[in-house]
Amino acid sequence: HYFIQSNLRIMDRFLATLNKLQDVFTTAGVSSKEIDLPQIVVVGSQSTGKSSVLENIAKQNFLPRGMGIVTRRPLVLQMIQAATKKSIGGQVYDTWAQFLHQGDVCYTNMESIQQEIIDDTNRKCGSNKGISDDPIHLKLYSTRIPSLTLVDLPGLTKIPVGDQPSDIDQRIERLVRSYIVKENSIILAVSAGNVDIANSDSLKLAREVDPTGSRTIAVITKCDLMECNDETSAVLNGTSVDVKLGLIGVINRNNKQLEEKTPIEKILAIEDDFFLGHFPGLADRMGTEYLTSQLCDILISHLKTCLPMLADRINEQQAHHREILKDIGEEPTDPNQAMITLLSHFVDSLAKSMEGKYTYTVLRPDPNPPKQFSEPEQKQEPLLIPELTSAGAELFNVFQDECTSKLSKIPADKNLKNLKKVIRSTSGVQPALFIPDGVFNTLITKQLDMFDKPSEHAITKSHQCIAEAIDMVAAKAMMRYPKLEREVVNISKDFLSKQSREAKEFVAEYLEVEKSYINTNHPEFIERYQVAAALFAENNEDEEKQKVKENPEHMTPKLTYTKPTTKESALDKLMTKFERGEDASSEERANKEAELMEKLLIHYFCIVRAHLVDMVPKIVMKFFVRKLATQLNSILIKSLYTDEKIRDLVQESDRVTRRRKASAKMMKVLLEAEKLVSDIAVGRNVE
Secondary structure (H helix, E strand, O other), X not given: OHHHHHHHHHHHHHHHHHHHHHHHHHHOOOOHHXXXXXXXXXXXXXXXXXXXXXXXXXXXXXXXXXOOOOOOOOEEEEEEEXXXXXXXXXXXXXXXXXXXXXXXXXXXXXXXHHHHHHHHHHHHHOOOOOOOOOOEEEEEEEOXXXXXXXXXXXXXXXXXXXXXXXXXXXXXXXXXXXXXXXXXEEEEEEEEOOOOHHHOHHHHHHHHHOOOOOOEEEEEEOHHHOOOOHHHHHHHXXXXXXXXXXXXXXXXXXXXXXXXXXXXXXXXXXXXXXXHHHOOOOHHHOOHHXXXXXXXXXXXHHHHHHHHHHHHHHHHHHHHHHHHHHHHOOOOOOHHHHHHHHHHHHHHHHHHHHOOOOOEEEEEEOOOOOOOOOOOOOOOOOOEEEEEEOHHHHHHHHHHHHHHHHHOOOOOOOOOOOHHHHHHHOOOOOOOOOOOHHHXXXXXXXXXXXXXXXXHHHHHHHHHHHHHHHHHHXXXXXXXXXXXXXXXXXXXXXXXXXXXXXXXXXXXXXXXXXXXXOOOOXXXXXXXXXXXXXXXXXXXXXXXXXXXXXXXHHOOOXXXXXXXXXXXXXXXXXXXXHHOOOOOOOHHHHHXXXXXXXXXXXXXXXXXXXXXXXXXXXXXXXXXXXXXXHHHHHXXXXXXXOHHHHHHHOOOOHHHHHHXXXXXXXXXXXXXXXXXXXXXXXXXXXX
16 A cells, blocks of 8 residues: 555656646747657547546536537646645635646636637637647646646547638648657547447547557547447447447536536536446446546556656757757856857867868758659759768868869860961971970960969869858857857958968969979979970881882981980980981971970970869968968957957847756756656556
8 A cells, every 4th residue: 555655646746747848848849749748638529528528527617618619729738636725815726727828827717717728729820710739738726636637639520610721621630640649649539429439530540540459548428318228338348449448438418507507526426327327237437437547547557658768758858958058058157258268169160170070060952852743844942951061071072173173174185276387387487496495385374374263263162161161160159149150250251251362362373483484394294205205206217217218319418416425315316317307397297296296285284283283272271271270269359359349249149048948947857757757667666
């Protein structure tokens, strides 16, 4: 007996905590579905007597009545057993009520409660019979009721009335499903006794979400209107309905009893007499009192079953709100120190993001969006998905796309047409012994001009990438101070723009340096130059031998030529061929000169391009990343650290203050709930 009483006390405390959780969720604007609290949900069609069932359990007439849809919002009825009566305005009451949306305002008149339910429903839904999923929370205190929480939902309907939308039946069904589909919900399916139970909408819907009937209890109303025969006995016996939690019959007040306001206690006595007289073999398992007792037992048993899952949900929510409080931080006591800390944290976080150690979330178009079917002329909006990234990762992508990819793909042979004509036009009357330097310099300079815009674009893309990182890091690091966030972002971006201009000027100057001196003595270039010259000389020598073979008189007179004592280079060999009098005007020679010129231009172009691909990321790192890391903090402090600006900028937004209070309040309730869950678990083991 001691353990049973102890467990019941623990259960009362636990139900009180569950009610408090419901209140906190609603007040904080958070859905209680996040924890999926165990609850009993009342489902039934219109005019089946749902309201009478609830009022009989609560022993009070407090629900609105009328034709059509009367319950248009979920009503969370928290019945709380009061230990003592309450003194209000000098009078003592054994029953009183409070609405969550009205705070501590107490109602002692049941008709006033009815009117407030109607008024608050109209405020949310309008007066046109529309529905809403925003619940009304009503606490009903009484010394004559057990502690029990029930959720009354709008009645299922098929035909719209008044100004209701044509799909009102589907809307109500979706609302009902959203409650009963949860595994922690007990379904109280109400059906009228004067209608074939096989056509019961509530039982049909319950079977869809609870096929085994393991969490469904059926209630048959208006049993006094049923014929007393074997078929009725079979229905009340539960043999025709597969619900594991039982089937209970009750009777409702008739219109005369409602008009005369017959006390519910008297109605319950009439109900007991009815079942004893008409169904004596079932009387001990019928009636509102038995239904109330069963609901309490079912809820307590269900709570014990749900304990592990509920404990996990509570722990998850604790971790969630603990993280919120950590991100928000405590309310600052020293604004000056808070300013220094915030600015340092922002700059440090930005630097870490460049290193990939500080991440943020961005929305990107889905690379594999689901196939959508629409009219051909309709443009589909891209589906955006969240992606975790960092400034370093984004900057690396820019280096890959703009430098490694785009700069490297600039064609080296672009604009190299008609080289033979260009060479001839620059040779003058006296043909050049070899490729004219002026031609090569002019052509390669024009080729290098192709780097100007792509390299500038790479700097611009890097600028945009880091600007986005500034937005993201500032939003995360200074979410508590929106004014300070705006100032920090503006100053940081101004500094970034200045660095961007300097970086572009540096790249442009670097390219001008490359164009100002064409270094044909570059080790990589001279090696290729000599190889190409050797090939050119060998080809000319083969042509000369062929001409002599065909015409011996074609033999070119020998000129005086002193070979160097050192090993003759490929270029020297080629020059020797020219001095021997090769026909420089021949078409074959001109083609080979143009071919050699093209190869050398391409090779020199590739050398400069490789240097530029390597240079641009280094310029970005120097002018953007390093300057931000070393200079931004001092710039921000110099611009913002004044008494006037500190007072104005280091002010939390109202939203942040409310969020901190809501999470702190939630943590307090969750910790209490965690302790009670632990107490109940211990009590269950003892039992």
